[in-house]
Amino acid sequence: MRVRAHREAAGLSQEGLAREAGVHWTFVNQVERGLRNVSLHNLLKLAYGLGVDASTLVRRLKPPEG
Amino acid sequence: MRVRAHREAAGLSQEGLAREAGVHWTFVNQVERGLRNVSLHNLLKLAYGLGVDASTLVRRLKPPEG
Secondary structure (H helix, E strand, O other): OOOHHHHHHOOOOHHHHHHHOOOOHHHHHHHOOOOOEEEHHHHHHHHHHHOOOHHHHHHOOOOOOO | OOHHHHHHOOOOOOOHHHHOOOOOOOHHHHHOOOOOOOOOHHHHHHHHHHHHOOOHOOOOOOOOOO
């Protein structure tokens, strides 16, 4: 989802994005490390916090194998 | 996410979409009724089954209140 790239482009720290998105900073950290299969609601919160449309975060992503 | 509109435009039944996406048809039914906070992986599977990019399903969606 390239959350880190969008976050850095927005000049936000992980704590800053967490505050804007209304999630815990450890969640942001785990998402950026690909450790979370985020829910739609959290995807929308992250997009809101990054100031981008959610479609930007999932464009051209392929389904997981299996 | 307008899954039903995309499904009908693709000429698929709920069972047909479930088969294409690799999910259970009851899951498709629940998503269409807004009863599921789908995961990113299932969002990508549904998009694949519908033959659309996942960004299409989440474009301009707002985060949930609260």
